[in-house]
Amino acid sequence: MAKKADVQDAPGKVSYRERVAKREDLRRRAQLLREKCLAAIKVADDKEDIAARATGQVYSFKSTIEGVNRLNGRHHAEDVERMTPWEKDEFDKLQKAAADAKEVAAHARQHAQSTHQDLVNAEKELTNYGHSLGIEDLIQYQEDVAAAERTVAELQALISDQTSTIEKARQAVPESADDLLQEREDILAAISLGTATGKDLKALDEQIAAREAALEEFNKVAGNAKQIIAGLQRKLDAAENELTLLRSSRKEIINEFLMGQAELVGQEYIKLSIQLIDKFKELTALDEIMGSPARLSKEVRAEGFAIRRTGGDADRFAIPTFNLKAFEGLEDKHNYGQIAAVCSLSGPYKDRAVIQKAVDDIKAKYQTIGINL
Secondary structure, three states: OOOOOOHHHOOOOOOHHHHHHHHHHHHHHHHHHHHHHHHHHHHHHHHHHHHHHHHHHHHHHHHHHHHHHHHOOOOOOOOHHHOOHHHHHHHHHHHHHHHHHHHHHHHHHHHHHHHHHHHHHHHHHHHHHOOOOOHHHHHHHHHHHHHHHHHHHHHHHHHHHHHHHHHHHHHHOOOOOHHHHHHHHHHHHHHHHOOOOHHHHHHHHHHHHHHHHHHHHHHHHHHHHHHHHHHHHHHHHHHHHHHHHHHHOHHHHHHHHHHHHHHHHHHHHHHHHHHHHHHHHHHHHHHHHHOOOOOOOOOOOOOOOOOOOOOOOOOOOOOEOOOOHHHOOOEOOOOOOEEHHHHOOOOOOOOHHHHHHHHHHHHHHHHOOOOOO
16 A cells, blocks of 8 residues: 655644645634624624714703703703702713713724724734745645545455455355255155165265355355455545545645745746836936926837826836735835836826936936936
8 A cells, every 4th residue: 555655744844734724724713803803893883873872862851951941931041950850860860871881882892993903913914824835835735635546546446355355255155055954854854764874964964064164164254354344444434534635625725835836926026027117217217317397308208108297197107016915015005006116107196206316316327437417
């Protein structure tokens, strides 16, 4: 039987299974906290609505008392301290109910905020955990699947061999000795009548003993094979469960691997983007030097790249970002999904200070070789 590779179990190394399981635990925890946070926010909103209604009842009661005071010609109609004992008692009850409702609402909102912070921390931990499956992990996974498939196939073959052993042994077993036992009864009757002898009985008994010995041997072989099959079946069940688990994890493992590769490509993408931005900046600076705010050089700008200083996006140069950890902090605040460093050079949010610095850098560069622009 093929021996399963144990590379992932090397001391000090976390296997791809453990990393995938860890990420799944983090994802599940974040999802549960998200649901808990939404529920807590709803509870807080409901409690605040109750508190608002209770406060409204206080003001409504106060307004009613003031109206009654005016109708009765009382002095200081708005002075609730001059309420009747009954009015004062009712007013105190409403105030207490409003204060209690506010306290409950405050606790509910505090709990919602705490739950939201837990969610933020969980999502941050999930993001920071990243996608750490590399090529060697995917190869190991594929080897594990192949090893599990071989194990299942080998166990199935061994069970089939034992089943064949039982069938072959069954075919070698002679017929039941029942017919011989009936014949023995006949011989015993014949001996009592004097038409047969003990020699005839002995020969028949030898045949019966041979058949019973063959049947006993079959039961022994078949019983042993059945026990082997039972043990192999338990191993097969475990191996099939292992194979099912591996196969069911394939999409997640592949995605983890591809996301890891995407992060690597994203890092290279950013490096190349920075190089492209630098060159775009240089060309923009050269264009600025050759032209003027009102008329830029046609020698540098390609046809159809005319810049409209009065507005519009004709000069928009954009490099898109991706939803990857590598792009964190690079997105422009005005242009969602675009690298900020590009947006400072073109479009409606271009930064003249950035462009002027590029111009100054170009002029300084040529001054080092004795050329004043």
